[in-house]
Amino acid sequence: MILHTIKTEGLSALSYFIADEEAGCAAVVDPRRDVDVYLDFAKKHGVRITHVIETHIHADFVSGARELCTLTSATVYGGPGDYGFDVHKLQDGEELTLGKLELRALHTPGHSPDAISLVLSGGGLGAEGEWALLSGDTLFNAEVGRPDLASGVSAEDGARQLHHSLTEKFGALDDGLLVLPAHGHGSPCGGRIGIRDCTTLGYERQHNPHFKATDEASFVTNLTSDLPPQPSYYGRVKKLNASGPGYLGVRPATPWLSPQDFREAMEDPDSVVLDAREIEAYASAHLDGSLNIALRDAFPIHAGWMLAPHHRLLIVLDSPDHEEIVERHLLRLGLESILGFLRHGMRGWIEAGLPWRQGGQMSVQELRACLDANDDVQVLDVRRPDEWRTGHVPTAKHAFLGTLWEDLPKLGLDPERPVAVYCGSGYRSSMAVSILERHGFKDARNVLGSVSAWKAAGFDLSLPSEVSRA
Structure with missing residues (x-):
């Protein structure tokens, strides 16, 4: 038996290769777009990919399910979603056989109306019963799936569906089940996903804050009260995955x-x-x-x-x-x-003698001196709203980096005057500086170290109510 996790760095996406070596068959769950990693793994272990399973129509990365199906003749399985290509839609409770392994589908809507989870059982000595739960984006370590990403479903309705999935569908499962989610720490598909890529159902029931809600109403309130900004590209990617992404094949080398x-x-x-x-x-x-x-x-x-x-x-x-x-x-x-x-x-x-420009940078000490001297510098905070609410540099205006393109005209910043831009560390604010330059700002400066350096230097933060925000 093989159970192997493939982690896609950057997106914190987790896909799974499950196989019965004796039977020579394998399933891939939630494959990423560049599918060579699964083909190479199957070849290495002498098995054939016969099942490709999507726990839901993904919004954060382009799926490789269609391409993998084409290259292996495997069947693609999914939940009750609207697909533009051939997908076997699993019924609630339907089982798939993979040699000595069994995968039982559970409909678990909430993060997405078409979401399914898979209960894994069998495989040999010591794995006779149900022992793992591939939870998709329904349950993560220390978090649950976001309920606000589905088109036509309110965050509150999604949260109510998710509560039912967790209490009714997962409620009948054993504490000892290994939980294998579709994402790890850093993914925007959950608010604050924990640092472990796998967990157990019993651990989450004990420690996951969303399991501590006493009833559906408090669960919905807790889950929807402080959702992070929804990534703008999610809608585009979800539509692409539903209709069927184009084939990558062998791309010519980029020159x-x-x-x-x-x-x-x-x-x-x-x-x-x-x-x-x-x-x-x-x-x-x-x-x-x-x-x-x-x-x-x-x-x-x-x-x-x-x-x-x-x-x-x-x-x-x-x-x-x-x-x-x-x-x-x-x-x-x-x-x-x-x-x-x-x-x-x-x-x-x-x-080659072609024109270029330099970007402005400044230390937190320089910014503090400018503020103390009532200098002409403008200050812009591009962190997430939840970060902004914990405190900001005095006089700062706020615009979340992901929507800075749209929010910039509302900020009232003068492109002729210097503007100091900061985030948590200086990484995101460098992106913001480049956006400001594209909009004609003459002197945009990245505050190196940003809030981390500001606090380390012993400087105080102000509360958000003291200034306006976009």
């Missing part, structure tokens, strides 16, 4: 463009220069109008917020070694129009 060809491609009105270098490198020298999303763990989530499929992407990297991972991150979000990478990076651009 490395000379500085001259790169500059010519920038003249396309739909082109966007994506600078994936670290924030300090970006500040030292970058192309005018480029968008900085440094290649860190959260890169794909922010790329999803800020980029759209019609954008024709021209990419600047720190190193050629980052080409594959950046491209994979983008393809997993359905961002396929990648025109090319800048050959020799910013060094090649500068040595």
